Amino acid sequence: MEIFTPLLDLATPELYRVNAYRILDLHPKASSRDVRKKLDKIRKMQKLGGSLPTPIGVAALNPPPTEEHLRDAGQRLADPLRLLLDELFWFWPLTDNRDLALEALKQNKMEAAAQLWAEAAAVEKNRPLSIHNLAVLYHLVALENKVGDQQLINYWNEALKYWYQVEQDDEFWGLYRNRVHELDDPRVTDHDVDMIRRDLPLAILGINSRIAVNAAESSDEKTMLFHLNLINQAPCNEASRNRALRDSIMPISKRIKTLCRKARSDIEKNPEKGDDYFESLFNQTKPLMEIQNHVLGEDNPTRNDNQDEIVLASLECIISYGNETEEWVRTRDMMRILVPLAVSMSTQERLNRNLSVITSNAADDLCWFCETNPGNKKYEYEIKMHGDVQQEQTYEGRNITWRHITITVPRCGRCAQAQSNRVWRSFYKGSFIGMFLGACSMVGFNIYYWADMNQEALTGAILGAGIGATVGAVLGLLLQNFAKLPEGIKPSSEMNSFPRILDQKRMGWSFGARPAAADQ
Numbered sequence: 001m002e003i004f005t006p007l008l009d010l011a012t013p014e015l016y017r018v019n020a021y022r023i024l025d026l027h028p029k030a031s032s033r034d035v036r037k038k039l040d041k042i043r044k045m046q047k048l049g050g051s052l053p054t055p056i057g058v059a060a061l062n063p064p065p066t067e068e069h070l071r072d073a074g075q076r077l078a079d080p081l082r083l084l085l086d087e088l089f090w091f092w093p094l095t096d097n098r099d100l101a102l103e104a105l106k107q108n109k110m111e112a113a114a115q116l117w118a119e120a121a122a123v124e125k126n127r128p129l130s131i132h133n134l135a136v137l138y139h140l141v142a143l144e145n146k147v148g149d150q151q152l153i154n155y156w157n158e159a160l161k162y163w164y165q166v167e168q169d170d171e172f173w174g175l176y177r178n179r180v181h182e183l184d185d186p187r188v189t190d191h192d193v194d195m196i197r198r199d200l201p202l203a204i205l206g207i208n209s210r211i212a213v214n215a216a217e218s219s220d221e222k223t224m225l226f227h228l229n230l231i232n233q234a235p236c237n238e239a240s241r242n243r244a245l246r247d248s249i250m251p252i253s254k255r256i257k258t259l260c261r262k263a264r265s266d267i268e269k270n271p272e273k274g275d276d277y278f279e280s281l282f283n284q285t286k287p288l289m290e291i292q293n294h295v296l297g298e299d300n301p302t303r304n305d306n307q308d309e310i311v312l313a314s315l316e317c318i319i320s321y322g323n324e325t326e327e328w329v330r331t332r333d334m335m336r337i338l339v340p341l342a343v344s345m346s347t348q349e350r351l352n353r354n355l356s357v358i359t360s361n362a363a364d365d366l367c368w369f370c371e372t373n374p375g376n377k378k379y380e381y382e383i384k385m386h387g388d389v390q391q392e393q394t395y396e397g398r399n400i401t402w403r404h405i406t407i408t409v410p411r412c413g414r415c416a417q418a419q420s421n422r423v424w425r426s427f428y429k430g431s432f433i434g435m436f437l438g439a440c441s442m443v444g445f446n447i448y449y450w451a452d453m454n455q456e457a458l459t460g461a462i463l464g465a466g467i468g469a470t471v472g473a474v475l476g477l478l479l480q481n482f483a484k485l486p487e488g489i490k491p492s493s494e495m496n497s498f499p500r501i502l503d504q505k506r507m508g509w510s511f512g513a514r515p516a517a518a519d520q
Contacts, residue, residue, distance in 0.1 A: 003202065004195040008247070010085055011203035013211055016140050020073035020083070021090040023065045027102070028087035028179075035077050042070060057108040058141055059091065080185040081192060087179060088196065091136055092129045094120055101133065110141065128172035135162035143207070156230050160204065164235040167200045201240040202247070205231050209248030209295070216291040224294060246302050249295055252288050256306050259284050260313035267320040274321025278314050278334055285310050304343040311342045315351060328362035329374035367412035368498050369419070369490045375410025381495050383407045387509030391517070400518050407504070409495045418485050419492045 010018075021028055024038045042065075065073070076082040093099040101120070104113040114137060121130035138159035142152065166172055177193045208227040215223035231241055263281040267274050289307060296303040315338060322331030335355050342348040367373045386404040393399075485491060495501070 003243075003247075004192075004199045006081055007085060007196055007199050007203050008206060010089075011206045013143060013207055013214075015089055015207065016143060017061065018072070018076075019090050020076040020086045022059065022061050023069050023073040024077075025060075027093050028090055029093060029096075032077070035074070039070060039074050043067075057106045058110050058137070058145070059102075059105045080183050080188045084176075084179065084183070084188055084192070085196070088176070089136060091133050094126050094129055094133075105137075110137070113137065128169050128175055131162055131165050131169060132172055135159060135166050138162060139204075156208075160230065160234045163200065163204050167197060167236075173197050201234075201236040202243050205234055205236065205240060205244035206247055208234075209244045212295055213248050213252065213291060216294050217287075221294075228295065242300075245296055246300075249292055249302065252291060253302065253306055256285055256288055256309060260309050263313050263317055267317050271320035271324040274317040274319075274324070275330065275334060278317040278321070281310065281314055281317065282337070307341060308343050308347045311338050311347055311351065314338055315354065319354060322358060322361070326361075327365075327374075328358055329365045332358045332362040365410055367415055368409050369411055369415040369492070369494065370488055372488070373412035373414060376413050376416075379411040379413055379416035381409040381411060381492075383409060383495065383498075383501060383511065384513040385501070385504050385509045385511055386514055387504065387507060389515050389517075400515065402515055402518070404513050405504070407498065407500050409498045409501070415489050418489050 016022060021030070024030075024035065024042075026034060026038060030038075076086060091102060091105070093102060101113040101116040104110075104116060114134060117130040117133050117137070120126040121134070138155050142155035142159050145155075173193065176196075177190055180188050180190060180193055208231050212224045212227040212231070215221070215227070231244060234241065259281055263277045266277045289303075289310070292300075292303045292306060315335070318331055318334045318338075321334075322328060325331075332355070335351070335358055338351055339355070342351050365375055367375045384404065384406050386402045389400065389402040391398060391400050
């Protein structure tokens with residue numbers, strides 16, 4: 001269903017500030033002659049250097065209109081459709097004579113005007129226009145006046161209540177249709193009136209929705225929640241509420257799609273920078289998705305489609321980066337960020353399918369000793385193995401052939417440092433303990449046999465310390481596997497348990513670049 005664009009374009013928080021009747025201080029029954037006279041009078045005063053009367057009252061436009069405002073107002077009233085829309089959002093006189101409610105407004109007596117219209121609404125012939133004027137009044141003050149929280153709530157509730165009554169009132173729309181007949185201009189028809197009536201709830205709630213989105217972008221959560229609550233409690237159908245929220249979020253949806261298109265374009269040119277493009281896309285769309293989550297809720301189809309679009313564009317960036325750089329561990333880690341974000345089943349399946357492949361690739365790059373960090377080429381082990389040994393006796397002697405490979409066991413810097421520290425700790429501890437025990441043994445031996453602490457005893461102590469240190473160091477290195485490593489880190493001896501090495505051993509391969517028989 002197509003919306004009535006002229007109405008929805010007008011329905012912004014500035015709705016009443018651009019109203020031509022308000023700018024010119026005229027009522028909707030003013031003739032084209034009245035409009036020209038008013039414009040001429042204002043322009044003459046400005047040309048002569050005179051000043052316009054200072055406006056007062058809730059209906060007055062303050063600051064006064066500029067020449068640009070006046071020119072735009074004149075153009076609006078020259079267009080029958082824009083004139084008709086401005087009439088909808090301004091006060092209509094109840095009589096052709098003196099209107100006490102409008103006079104009260106000019107005297108800044110809002111409550112008096114509201115009371116007069118409320119009383120007039122009890123009279124059947126005045127009810128349609130009185131209800132309409134109350135809707136405009138409360139909507140105007142709710143949008144443009146800074147009042148206390150409770151007073152603002154009251155204004156908004158009254159505005160939405162009366163606009164709902166206007167939309168439901170056949171008599172009002174009969175009067176509105178008569179204005180089309182009075183204009184007698186082929187550019188506006190009864191069909192336009194039907195469209196305006198149909199989309200009026202959407203236009204009114206769309207203003208609240210735009211305010212909520214703007215507040216969300218400014219991190220003004222209080223204002224955002226206030227207007228979302230108004231929308232949810234407004235007396236209108238559910239379809240109008242959902243459409244208002246969806247339409248207000250449309251600019252954000254367009255920004256998300258633009259950012260996704262840019263990321264896809266960037267990776268085609270520089271796939272090796274896919275990680276940078278992913279991070280940029282993720283960081284730029286995160287606040288946009290938070291706004292959508294607040295405004296639309298997490299079960300909204302528009303919100304879900306946008307989130308899947310981000311996931312799929314991000315996935316393309318990550319895959320391009322992995323294929324180009326073969327940094328599979330980083331590729332896997334980035335892809336895992338997307339897992340909780342995918343919404344639709346098809347997006348989840350595509351993500352999981354690619355993640356399974358990348359995880360398999362990453363296994364060969366992951367540090368074997370902690371299985372957490374990516375391996376660092378500076379610290380990796382290279383294990384040489386040989387197999388398929390063939391021996392053949394020839395006239396010249398025995399001919400031996402074999403195949404050989406070098407298997408890389410990935411290791412990260414953290415594990416390399418921890419394993420190195422354990423070796424040196426074992427060496428130093430063994431040396432110290434051996435030196436101490438050796439020295440004590442030799443001194444004790446001298447004292448026991450000669451009962452004297454002489455030069456020979458000291459020499460023996462030094463010799464014993466040296467021998468003890470050497471023996472202790474050797475034992476320390478031999479027993480290093482009993483020393484503790486940080487939790488989660490395997491000892492270096494576990495390199496022989498690396499899956500590719502075990503696979504080769506199961507096929508009968510042995511360690512070393514060549515078989516021992518080849519050296520004989």
